[in-house]
Amino acid sequence: MxxxxxxxxxxxxxxxxxxxxxxxxxxxxxxxxxxxxxxxxxxxxxxxxxxxxxxxxxxxxxxxxxxxxxxxxxxxxxxxxxxxxxxxxxxxxxxxxxxxxxxxxxxxxxxxxxxxxxxxxxxxxxxxxxxxxxxxxxxxxxxxxxxxxxxxxxxxxxSCPFVEPTSDILCPEFDKEKALCALSHPRPVCITLMDQSVFSGVGNIIKNEILYLARVHPLSLGSVLPVETLVTLIDYAVTFTADWLNDKMKRKALHYHIYMKEQCENGHQVVKEAIGPTYGLKRLTWYCPICQKLVKSGDAVQPALE
Ligand SMILES: [Zn+2]
Known part of the structure; x- marks a missing residue:
């Protein structure tokens, strides 16, 4: 798409x-x-x-x-x-x-x-x-x-274009705070990332790639992930999309890290699974179960004690 x-x-x-x-x-x-x-x-x-x-x-x-x-x-x-x-x-x-x-x-x-x-x-x-x-x-x-x-x-x-630059991932006005708020809900992050009212312009390729780059399991609930992880995920969403656009304008092909791959960059077997909202469209999702650990409630929110 x-x-x-x-x-x-x-x-x-x-x-x-x-x-x-x-x-x-x-x-x-x-x-x-x-x-x-x-x-x-x-x-x-x-x-x-x-x-x-x-x-x-x-x-x-x-x-x-x-x-x-x-x-x-x-x-x-x-x-x-x-x-x-x-x-x-x-x-x-x-x-x-x-x-x-x-x-x-x-x-x-x-x-x-x-x-x-x-x-x-x-x-x-x-x-x-x-x-x-x-x-x-x-x-x-x-x-x-x-x-x-x-x-x-x-x-x-x-009558007029839908102008909501704060939710357009490619606009300088993209509102990271609003995105963070949406991602923090108790919902799998891979579903929130496809919400066009918050991440307008993000599609299945971007979703797969940034989840891998941020080492986030697609089914992790946003509410149990540390805020820093969600911020990293949003930063990847912005930079990956901008880089893709730059490459596209230079006619350079996009290099995939995980999308449609058999193995991740560390040589692990990639899982391919159709994931989506209960009553919504399921989209094929590629992820590495080793690099992208599934975080369950209570797993990651505890800061490591030194
Ligand atoms: Zn891996």
């Missing part, structure tokens, strides 16, 4: 198109009406957690009418689609150059991706032996001559 750093890379792929106008739209998606994008200007892009937000819109003239674009409100199909600043809602006093925009939110599921000026090609044949190229969900052509292609993603219009 594309995690925070990957989605930021996707965002950078779209950067060269900011300011350009949409000239042609295609793709298999039924989640939005393709004609809603026609003639719109691609105005801005943001990443929050694992979501990419692209702003499309037009500019208002003095009469409060949109310039040269399709301004219809096309009965949005998504439940959370609430548009603001629609041309029809603007008053005649609207000043010139008032931006009218709405945001298209992309979530990339397990295998989603974005490409610029190229289509994805089949890497292997299907069961029948046919080589079938992946079907784009959305293709957007711009007046600069280039195009963006989106694969395997969900998309929906929304």
């Amino acid at each position: 594309p995690e925070g750093p990957t989605v930021r890379k996707f965002c950078s792929v779209t950067s060269p198109f900011v300011g350009q106008r949409v000239t042609k739209v295609g793709g298999s998606t039924k989640q939005i009406l393709l004609q809603d994008l026609m003639g719109q200007q691609f105005q801005d892009h943001q990443v929050h957690g694992k979501n990419l937000y692209l702003a499309f819109g037009c500019r208002m003239n003095k009469q409060g009418k949109a310039d040269n674009v399709n301004t219809q409100d096309n009965g949005k199909s998504e439940e959370d689609c609430s548009l603001i600043n629609e041309p029809s809602q603007s008053t005649p006093e609207t000043s010139e150059e008032t931006p009218v925009r709405k945001w298209l939110r992309f979530h990339f599921g397990l295998y989603g991706s974005v490409r610029a000026n190229e289509l994805s090609r089949a890497k292997s044949g299907n069961k029948k032996g046919d080589w079938k190229d992946p079907t784009p969900r959305l293709i957007v052509h711009f007046d600069g001559g280039g195009f963006l292609v989106f694969y395997n993603c969900r998309m929906t219009w929304c």
Whole structure:
């Protein structure tokens, strides 16, 4: 699943198109009406957690009418689609150059991706032996001559991006205190780390890697771990994610310590187990039972006597 750093890379792929106008739209998606994008200007892009937000819109003239674009409100199909600043809602006093925009939110599921000026090609044949190229969900052509292609993603219009930088692991404003508070609950730390309201942008790879780096067993309850251990875990979450993003921007592959490994770096047999909330999604978790000792209540909270 594309995690925070990957989605930021996707965002950078779209950067060269900011300011350009949409000239042609295609793709298999039924989640939005393709004609809603026609003639719109691609105005801005943001990443929050694992979501990419692209702003499309037009500019208002003095009469409060949109310039040269399709301004219809096309009965949005998504439940959370609430548009603001629609041309029809603007008053005649609207000043010139008032931006009218709405945001298209992309979530990339397990295998989603974005490409610029190229289509994805089949890497292997299907069961029948046919080589079938992946079907784009959305293709957007711009007046600069280039195009963006989106694969395997969900998309929906929304009024504004979800801005909560204090819970975005890649934001300088990420709130470590809030994260520490959440991790201290009597819940397995591997489940808290996947809570997007606190660790937005953290996914399964980051979770596995930082638990190993911090030598924390995924099923240890946050409430029985020493505060210093939880702080170390949070520091790893921040630095590992930032390093991954840096490597990604330099096209360097990520080196895994434990994720999908048979053995840990010390040569121990790695355990692979599906772990998740009782009624929630179970995610494959790799850990070393020797390097990452399971801490039970009363085990670790006692400081060593000298
Ligand atoms: Zn080990």
